[in-house]
Amino acid sequence: MGFSPHRNREAVLEALASTVHRDPTAYPYQFQDDSYLSPRTSAEFKLFSLSQESGRAAAKYFVNNNPKFFTKDFAEPHIPCLMPESVALRLEEVSEAALRERISLRKVSAAVEMYDQLLQSGTPVSMETTHEMLDLICVYCDRDPVQEGAPILEDGEGGDDTKRRKVRGRRGTDLKFSWKENNNAERIFQQLPERDSRCYSALIRGMVKHGVFSKAFNMYTELLNHRLTADVHVFNALISAAPDVREKFSERWDLITELLNQMSQQKVRPNLLTFNSVLKALRRCGFLAKSLAPQTLNEMKALGIAPSLATYDHVLAVFYKSASSGPNNTDILQDILTELEGTRFTCQDPDDVFFFSSAMRICLDSKDLELGYKVHQLVEVGENWRLLGDSYQQSIYYGRFFNLLCMMEHVDVVLRWYARIIPSLYYPNPQGMRDLLQALDTDSRLDLLPAIWKDIKTLGHDNKVDLVGELLSLMARDEHSAEVQESFAQCALDVKSAFDGRSSMEWTTPSLSHITTLMLRANKLQQAWEMLQLFKAQNRVPSEALMNSFLSACQSSGAPHRAVELVQLSAAFCLPATPGLAKRALAELELTEEQRSILSEFEAAAEEEQ
Amino acid sequence: MLFSIYHRAFTGANTLSTCIIRQCEKKDVSDQNETTTKDVKPEVEAKANDGGETQQQGDGKVEQVLSKPSQVKSDGAKSGKEGLLDLLGAMKVEVTNKRKLKNLKTKQSFETSAQYKSKPAAMESTISMFQKATVQASAKSDALDPDIVAAASAAAATLPNQSQAESELLKQLRQRKALTEAQKKGDINNLGDLIADMKVGKKPARQNAWPADQIRFDDDGQGYTHDRGITGELANIRKRRNVFPTKRLNIFSPTTDQQGAKPTLWDMDFANELSLSANQMPRNGFEEMIQWTKEGKLWQYPINNEIGLEDEASVPFHEHVFLEKHLEEGFPRQGPVRHFMELVVAGLSRNPYLTVQQKKEHISWFRDYFHQKKDVLSEADVDLS
Numbered sequence: 004m005g006f007s008p009h010r011n012r013e014a015v016l017e018a019l020a021s022t023v024h025r026d027p028t029a030y031p032y033q034f035q036d037d038s039y040l041s042p043r044t045s046a047e048f049k050l051f052s053l054s055q056e057s058g059r060a061a062a063k064y065f066v067n068n069n070p071k072f073f074t075k076d077f078a079e080p081h082i083p084c085l086m087p088e089s090v091a092l093r094l095e096e097v098s099e100a101a102l103r104e105r106i107s108l109r110k111v112s113a114a115v116e117m118y119d120q121l122l123q124s125g126t127p128v129s130m131e132t133t134h135e136m137l138d139l140i141c142v143y144c145d146r147d148p149v150q151e152g153a154p155i156l157e158d159g160e161g162g163d164d165t166k167r168r169k170v171r172g173r174r175g176t177d178l179k180f181s182w183k184e185n186n187n188a189e190r191i192f193q194q195l196p197e198r199d200s201r202c203y204s205a206l207i208r209g210m211v212k213h214g215v216f217s218k219a220f221n222m223y224t225e226l227l228n229h230r231l232t233a234d235v236h237v238f239n240a241l242i243s244a245a246p247d248v249r250e251k252f253s254e255r256w257d258l259i260t261e262l263l264n265q266m267s268q269q270k271v272r273p274n275l276l277t278f279n280s281v282l283k284a285l286r287r288c289g290f291l292a293k294s295l296a297p298q299t300l301n302e303m304k305a306l307g308i309a310p311s312l313a314t315y316d317h318v319l320a321v322f323y324k325s326a327s328s329g330p331n332n333t334d335i336l337q338d339i340l341t342e343l344e345g346t347r348f349t350c351q352d353p354d355d356v357f358f359f360s361s362a363m364r365i366c367l368d369s370k371d372l373e374l375g376y377k378v379h380q381l382v383e384v385g386e387n388w389r390l391l392g393d394s395y396q397q398s399i400y401y402g403r404f405f406n407l408l409c410m411m412e413h414v415d416v417v418l419r420w421y422a423r424i425i426p427s428l429y430y431p432n433p434q435g436m437r438d439l440l441q442a443l444d445t446d447s448r449l450d451l452l453p454a455i456w457k458d459i460k461t462l463g464h465d466n467k468v469d470l471v472g473e474l475l476s477l478m479a480r481d482e483h484s485a486e487v488q489e490s491f492a493q494c495a496l497d498v499k500s501a502f503d504g505r506s507s508m509e510w511t512t513p514s515l516s517h518i519t520t521l522m523l524r525a526n527k528l529q530q531a532w533e534m535l536q537l538f539k540a541q542n543r544v545p546s547e548a549l550m551n552s553f554l555s556a557c558q559s560s561g562a563p564h565r566a567v568e569l570v571q572l573s574a575a576f577c578l579p580a581t582p583g584l585a586k587r588a589l590a591e592l593e594l595t596e597e598q599r600s601i602l603s604e605f606e607a608a609a610e611e612e613q
Numbered sequence: 614m615l616f617s618i619y620h621r622a623f624t625g626a627n628t629l630s631t632c633i634i635r636q637c638e639k640k641d642v643s644d645q646n647e648t649t650t651k652d653v654k655p656e657v658e659a660k661a662n663d664g665g666e667t668q669q670q671g672d673g674k675v676e677q678v679l680s681k682p683s684q685v686k687s688d689g690a691k692s693g694k695e696g697l698l699d700l701l702g703a704m705k706v707e708v709t710n711k712r713k714l715k716n717l718k719t720k721q722s723f724e725t726s727a728q729y730k731s732k733p734a735a736m737e738s739t740i741s742m743f744q745k746a747t748v749q750a751s752a753k754s755d756a757l758d759p760d761i762v763a764a765a766s767a768a769a770a771t772l773p774n775q776s777q778a779e780s781e782l783l784k785q786l787r788q789r790k791a792l793t794e795a796q797k798k799g800d801i802n803n804l805g806d807l808i809a810d811m812k813v814g815k816k817p818a819r820q821n822a823w824p825a826d827q828i829r830f831d832d833d834g835q836g837y838t839h840d841r842g843i844t845g846e847l848a849n850i851r852k853r854r855n856v857f858p859t860k861r862l863n864i865f866s867p868t869t870d871q872q873g874a875k876p877t878l879w880d881m882d883f884a885n886e887l888s889l890s891a892n893q894m895p896r897n898g899f900e901e902m903i904q905w906t907k908e909g910k911l912w913q914y915p916i917n918n919e920i921g922l923e924d925e926a927s928v929p930f931h932e933h934v935f936l937e938k939h940l941e942e943g944f945p946r947q948g949p950v951r952h953f954m955e956l957v958v959a960g961l962s963r964n965p966y967l968t969v970q971q972k973k974e975h976i977s978w979f980r981d982y983f984h985q986k987k988d989v990l991s992e993a994d995v996d997l998s
Contacts, residue, residue: 013903015914020899032897080921084908131644208879236879263864273865301861350891389892397892 024169027423044463045430048394064150090150097124099132111147114139115187122194133191134201140188141209144180184211193497196585200231207233211240216247233271235277238262243280246287255288256295275311278303279352282317292321312390313354315339316361323365333369336362340377347385356392363403372411375404401429409438414446430462433470444477450487452478453494472514474498479517482524491526499534512543523556528565531556535572547580554587563592570605582606925968932969934962939973943980948995951984 030041034051035084042048066073070087078085090108094101097120097432105114118136121128127134140544192198192206197299203226223241226233242262248478249255259281266273281299285292296318303310322335322611348355359382366375382388391397401424408417421439431439443451458475459465476497478491495518504510515538522531531553550573557566566588573581585605588594595604893899907910913920937959944954957979961972983990 012908012913016899016903016906020897020903023897031894032901033894082909084910135878142878142882260864263862267865295862296859298862300866302863305861306865306867328687350887353886354889356890388663392890392892545901 006217015236018157025427027427029427031427035342043426043461045394045398045432046463048430050237052394059236093442097126099126099128102128102136103122103132106132106139109139109143109148111139111143111145115145115191115197118191123417129508130199133195134205136374137188137191137202137205140186140191141205141212144182144213145186145188146180153157180213182210182215182218184445188366192436196416198229200233203231204237205232207237208240211244216244219244220248227265235271235274237272237338238266238273239276239280242277246284252287252289252291255284256291259284273308275303275308275314275351278308279311279313279317279354281313282321283354285316285542286320286558296321310350312348312358313352315343316354316358319358319361323368333371333374336365336374337377340374340381342380344377345384346381347392348387350390355390356396359391360396360400360403363407367403367407367410370407370411372407379404383390398429399533402432402435405429405431405435406438409442412442414448417442418451425458426462433464433467436462436464436470437473440473440477449477449481449483450490452492454499456494460497460501465498466505466508467509468514471498471501472511474515475514475517475521479520488521489526492527492530495521496530510537510541510543512545515541516546516549519545520552521553526560528556528560528562531570532565535569539572539575544576544578547578547583550578550580550584551587554584558591563588563594563598567601570602574605833989928969933972936962936976939976943977944983945995950990950995954979 029035034041035053042051049592053133066087067090068087073087076086092101092104092108092110092113094104097117099121100112102117102121105117114136118128135209155459188206188209190200195202203222207219207222207226210216210222218242223233223237226237242259245258245262246255246610249258263281266277278299282296285296285299288295300310300314300318303314318339319336339561350356359378363375366372366378382391391400405420405424408420414421417439431586436455439455440452443449443455452474456465459470459474464470475495478495482488483491497515499518501512515534519531522528522534535545535553550569553569554566557563557569570581570585570588573584582605586604589599589602883932893904902911906913918924937955940951940954940958945951954976957976961967961975964972967975
């Protein structure tokens, strides 16, 4: 055979994949199945991706729990991942093999039970099995992880194992259960005749993971007293827990340096996560961080450990506080981006995904468009886009990027970016749409407003009263050419039907006025009249300016009866403008005798009151 | 260190900076007797020199520069630290003419014409442009060199490490020049922008863009200024400089002490967390096929019919086909048992689905079976020889 199997296994496919670029007009690949099921809003996106994942999980659950229906294997070569996995216990006798089986199937309570039975029966359990046992209990905090796809019971014990890719922030570590006092891990640990460093390691790591930090440090002291060596993972865990066991910044840093020195003395080699933990802890050390973070970074480089994006994210957090603290010098970010230019990253730390959105926040706060482009350039290198994180994190990044573009860029470029990233990468929230409206306003491209309204409807934001109100006010603010005015009128009618269709949307006086104005400008008197009726129905009062402009419209389109009705309506509203309107109408319009008399009544009535 | 500044300034040869012209014009307007820091600044910060127009202005610059020498001479006479600050103030003017800087750096004494011929070769090409521009000025500026050098060495003489002190002084001057320059430029930018943005409806946010563009003074002592216009070119230069000082914690020493360990449950948990945090979804059908290939669900391309049968490749065919040798021991040579076994062997030799090992096991199962059933066979009078 000419090919070495492992290196070239995906080479052909990778070459093909490199010829295909992202199609900005298409929805993400996982939805390209049924066009009815294309997610048009962010809520639909979450719903559809969750349902896909849950469908897969349900199928897996069914296959695993009914293996007797899936015995036929005619795939050549054999495909192990499609066959049912063994999830049911097979070994029932009290033996170490049964214990190992329970550990491998992640059945925590069954394993603990089996272990206790073994101890009671006097059978010694090997050290290795004990290690794995302790690891199991400590990782899952003495609870059974919920099986993938299984129905979640009502008492709401969410499992660390359920893959919730699209749900924001739900990572395994976020579901923090609390470590109970003297739970099975501690009990078993105390019962052990001899405890080596790996036992301590499991306990300490579990305690840090589940939030009992001071206990973890006590356990570490005990480890030192027994003259054992901790491994790098223990140190990483303790360093990350240091800010939680000390109050003052200097004490926190002293504790961290003490741990690092002990690490060095015990000849434990630090890794990337060590330094990332140090930097993450430094974020909570106040003013000390600014001088110490660079030193940590240099230490990393001196040891030949390449920083990951999480490293730089922590550095940025140290040096760039929020926008409220005044304008920042973006030199540090500039230098970081220059250094990272063209680098391809993989995910080495779960915090890597926060780098891009932090960097973009800094660009947004300092209103630096060029820097924003540089950040985006880094995102587009290789597979770095994968480090934008899950859909929530990604929407934060693109939201900030789009905000920056709308603020700083010329509207043509903004619209090009709009076509490129929306909605294939990002569903703007109402604030994002408002930024876009402002950008259009600044560069006088209000003629595009009806098209934007269509997008607002597609995105599902047509029920946001503020956004719709702003759209209407922009359309009604100035007069435009006849074609634009006509398109605005059509758009306004569409907005009206959106309001009418929803009982939850409340009409506001400005929006009613704006729509009426737009109707008048496009000479749609009938619709404008209907709008006035709507005022009455909604118990809102039209303004004097509106009434006057209506009257002018009546005059220009030659509808005197309308004018009379208008004055009557105005009187019904008890508007103080009524006599003025009546006067105008009498003066400007050609009226019949009957109309004249009606109008003069209004005029007279007002004068009488005066 | 100093030369690197100039090197940076001249690599961006093609971009014409109008700031020079603006600066020069501004200077023409201002009081001629003022310390003309701004006119010499563009020489330091300038991206390119235009040639004719700015040359003349360059002359003008130098002339104003020349108006200083008398002051410098008198100040140069002062010795001791009390006059140091005055010297620094006076030195601002001439120092940044790079020719003079080079002279100071090479620690020549007062001879001038010899000095600027002895350029380091590396600087030759990059500063040639500026040389042409300031060649007229050189004759007059010669006269300044001794004063500058005198002033610098006088100032430095008061400090313990003379040569280092000279370079420190020059660095300090550049920093302060940068500061004044920055503040100057800030005003200009704000004003111009305010006027330009009188259009109704322009967002105030746009105005805020300009301060971001402002050349700012970096207060951690690195003394470089920051211009957004040619970030790409400057970036290459900036790469050489560390954003952070090089101090480190000095806790660890670079040893290669590393143990490899079996993956534990913790590692699997961490890997799971990593895969959840990054976005692993395939972007197109090919990436999905790559994922499936990694999971083992899809054939590998280019298609190899013998995937999964690598072991079999090493087994020669005759071991599959010629199985009679397994019948030599344990079975009778004649009789119905033999006959039966020959049929079994004939069938096995044509079976492509079993491995050689499985075939051998098959035959040895029969061997054991017939051994066990020996008494039944002897009862049936089968010849067991």
